[in-house]
Amino acid sequence: MPFTIQQATWRDLQDLYRLEHTCFEEDAWPALDLLGVLTFPGIVRLKAEWGGKMVGFIGGETRDHQQTGWIITLGVLEEYRRHGVAKALLQECEQQLATRSMRLCVRVSNENAIRLYKDAGYMQVEIWPQYYRGGEDALVLEKYLV
Numbered sequence: 001m002p003f004t005i006q007q008a009t010w011r012d013l014q015d016l017y018r019l020e021h022t023c024f025e026e027d028a029w030p031a032l033d034l035l036g037v038l039t040f041p042g043i044v045r046l047k048a049e050w051g052g053k054m055v056g057f058i059g060g061e062t063r064d065h066q067q068t069g070w071i072i073t074l075g076v077l078e079e080y081r082r083h084g085v086a087k088a089l090l091q092e093c094e095q096q097l098a099t100r101s102m103r104l105c106v107r108v109s110n111e112n113a114i115r116l117y118k119d120a121g122y123m124q125v126e127i128w129p130q131y132y133r134g135g136e137d138a139l140v141l142e143k144y145l146v
């Protein structure tokens with residue numbers, strides 16, 4: 001693999017801010033929320049580095065008294081996509097959260113991400129109507145790990 005997966009820290013804030021705004025445009029989180037992802041206790045925060053550059057990031061947390069893991073953000077820079085970076089970040093995040101099940105939500109139109117998640121074993125369990133900015137619905141996907 002030409003990339004490595006490592007823990008991210010507050011020092012990655014600037015790179016994460018750029019990555020988030022490139023990947024998510026109108027859905028991008030503000031800097032303060034990103035700082036929270038990089039510093040709050042209990043959050044799994046992993047970056048993918050390729051040639052010393054942050055090219056991908058995943059954040060995950062536990063909810064429901066540690067029963068369920070949630071992917072809260074996942075993005076890979078466009079030039080580095082289709083090389084397995086997201087798949088590797090997702091696998092490592094699932095392992096580090098070590099919950100019985102995982103959940104996430106995704107825009108219904110985001111076919112690439114939905115394919116990634118379904119290939120990784122996630123299945124649709126709910127729809128949250130008009131969850132996203134602009135009024136688009138969210139699919140809630142779930143995967144059981146044990």
Ligand SMILES: CC(C)(COP(=O)(O)OP(=O)(O)OC[C@H]1O[C@@H](n2cnc3c(N)ncnc32)[C@H](O)[C@@H]1OP(=O)(O)O)[C@@H](O)C(=O)NCCC(=O)NCCS
Nearest residue numbers: 023074075076081082083084085086087106112113115116
């Ligand atoms: C979705 C995203 C994270 C995928 O990142 P990636 O590093 O390119 O994904 P991977 O290379 O690990 O792909 C793993 C699998 O997902 C599926 N997949 C990912 N991108 C795909 C695409 N553009 N077209 C078709 N299938 C795709 C494929 O099954 C792929 O396996 P394969 O390459 O062996 O066919 C990336 O496109 C992205 O950052 N998009 C913008 C942000 C976003 O939508 N994040 C998810 C929000 S819920």
